[in-house]
Amino acid sequence: MINAMNSHQLLKTIQDSFIGRDTIYPLVDGSSGPRRYLDSAASTLMMQPAFEVAKEFLTHYASTHSELHYAAKGASQAYQWAHQRVLAFVGADTNIYSAYFTGSGATAGFNRIAAELSEKRPERDVVLVSEMEHHSNDLPHRKHSGETVHLPLMGEGPSYGGLDLEVVTEFVRKYGERINYLAITGASNVTGAITPIHELAQLAHSVGAYLVIDASQMIAHAPISMQDKSLDDADIDILVFSGHKIYAPGSPGVVIAKSSLLADMPPAELGGGMVDDVYLDKFIPSSVLPDREEAGTPNIVGAITLGAVLDILLRIGMDKIREKEIRLIDLAWEKLSAIDEVNLYGPAPDVLPRTGTISFNIQGFDHGLTAATLNDYHNIQVRNGCFCAHPYVREMLKPELWALDIDPDAPNSEADVERKRGMVRASLGIYTTEADILALVDAIKDLVARKEEILSLYVPEGSNGYRHREFTPAASAIFNPQRALEHALNPPIKCVA
Ligand SMILES: Cc1ncc(COP(=O)(O)O)c(C=O)c1O
Structure with a gap:
């Protein structure tokens, strides 16, 4: 079946095959829905046929x-x-x-x-x-x-x-x-x-x-x-x-x-x-x-x-995958650069070729706050911080940090400084769609519009994080290996009609 597909059809089939692409998570408003995974630069999801x-x-x-x-x-x-x-x-x-x-x-x-x-x-x-x-x-x-x-x-x-x-x-x-x-x-x-x-x-x-x-x-x-x-x-x-x-x-x-x-x-x-x-x-x-x-x-x-x-x-052909990703990068760059409150980092895609990794900040939001609120309000999973590339991230942030009177290179800074010395990173995979990019753009606009409300609802945690005052689902409520184990050992009895 797969052998008979052309590379475009195969790409589509494979895109839809990823395990956990649509996992359901709870949101602040009490609803729940499928996640949008934009954290592929950290680790990608599992391809089902493999x-x-x-x-x-x-x-x-x-x-x-x-x-x-x-x-x-x-x-x-x-x-x-x-x-x-x-x-x-x-x-x-x-x-x-x-x-x-x-x-x-x-x-x-x-x-x-x-x-x-x-x-x-x-x-x-x-x-x-x-x-x-x-x-x-x-x-x-x-x-x-x-x-x-x-x-x-x-x-x-x-x-x-x-x-x-x-x-x-x-x-x-x-x-x-x-x-x-x-x-x-x-x-x-x-x-x-x-x-x-x-x-x-x-x-x-x-x-x-x-x-x-x-x-x-x-x-x-x-x-x-x-x-x-x-x-x-x-x-x-x-x-x-x-x-x-x-x-x-x-x-x-x-x-x-x-x-x-x-x-x-x-x-x-x-x-x-x-x-x-x-x-x-x-x-x-x-x-x-x-x-x-x-x-x-x-x-x-x-x-x-x-x-x-x-x-x-x-x-499928890596050239096809690259072509598809370039379209998404261009879309994301165009839409994000049109939002005044967003700072984008690195050379623009028309200046230097890039992969689908886009780092940004929302003005007035610490990087951890943006990552937490994209998750809690919009089910969008991104990474924040310095991404194990501290010298590079701090170099790009220098003008912003100087404006806040923060020394980008000061070692062992206080937690409230660390919360400003970082970025948010949205990164794409083969499964990322145009809808994912547009959802990210809409989510950022929503956060910008609700800035005051958001700032009053979140408290800083550690040097990198933020936590909603009331909405704090435990990680173990999302996935609990012990519970998964019990489930595996005691599968529900199948009813035969
Ligand atoms: C560019 C780059 N090099 C190296 C690594 C390290 O990879 P790993 O943690 O799998 O050893 C990473 C991981 O994020 C990376 O992005």
Whole structure:
């Protein structure tokens, strides 16, 4: 059935398939209704057909690393299939690249890569990162490299963002062969600003540096290829992303790297599965990739779910998904920029290509208040704060914070300052519709119109949050694992007529 669909029909079917897209939640006015999930940059929802593949695999579940009973053989082959799906998704030539899965998302991948690359080339003591990196693609390099240099971005104030290749060129010339690698995000998790990754690869290679791309925010939104045959020497050396950002919650992080690069790096993690032999006084790491990089029993179910998602997305075509998202970004930007009380951040989409991640504030509302009221009054789920990209967020907020006499860079600020040092982020997924965007716009207009009422009804909580004085449904009333467990153990008796 699905095979007979064209990519447009498949996109529509898949959009409607997500688990939890329409979950019903209570609202302040006593009503309840389906949520609108605009928090995909943090984590995406689960794609049902991929989940079904994983569920079927569970009926054959066994661990990998054995070929001698049916289930173990099946698991080993399915796990290999997941690696192949990853490589195919980013157009990686399997003669050149290997993929391996890491523990906890992209963060595990960056920590591994930072440790391994610094050990591989200690004489190259500099790493270049950009000022818009997520902490996961910044702090591991600070820990392992001699010096981590932050590349400034384009523009200034609220529209700060995006890499200027001329500026990168200057820094590459300045640090030259001291640079071990550049570690740069493919798209910002705050503003969606997209990086020209292959041009960056050329610049890195001009001084013998590697290019490490953080694809966490790009992978689900735009086509990515490890190689760009139209440019010389523009291959990406290493690409890292999290499976939970691409419709496979619970799946592992992914590293795709040139096999030649991995082959002569000592594996960062040791244990079962990655060695050929172990003696009391020595061990011999496997030379087989990805085994060498995957110590321990892998997250087979998560990897298979992710493999299935990537296969489906390839069938739809990432270019189609990008086209659809661009329409929604343009709509959102146009409507939100027409509201006087809304401040939008990052370069406008007609200035720099962006993914569907839009950060904003409503004047007179702390970021936590906006997020809480969008949830409580309008069933719209967004994220707020600094999104683990503190330097970037604070740079964009500087003019606003100075106007309030707040030092954006003051460490350990008071809670009432922290409540102002942040933004609200609405982020899209493949399931996001025009109706979701219009609902967000209407909701913001409603909040603006009811500002005084809202301010009187909410009290601040902690450094990031706000709580309605009377409407405070407990999280356990929404989902309670113990209750779900009792329900699973005592399913309602089915009446047979
Ligand atoms: C751009 C970017 N890089 C890295 C990460 C870290 O991903 P994870 O928490 O899955 O390791 C995130 C997560 O938000 C991100 O947005």
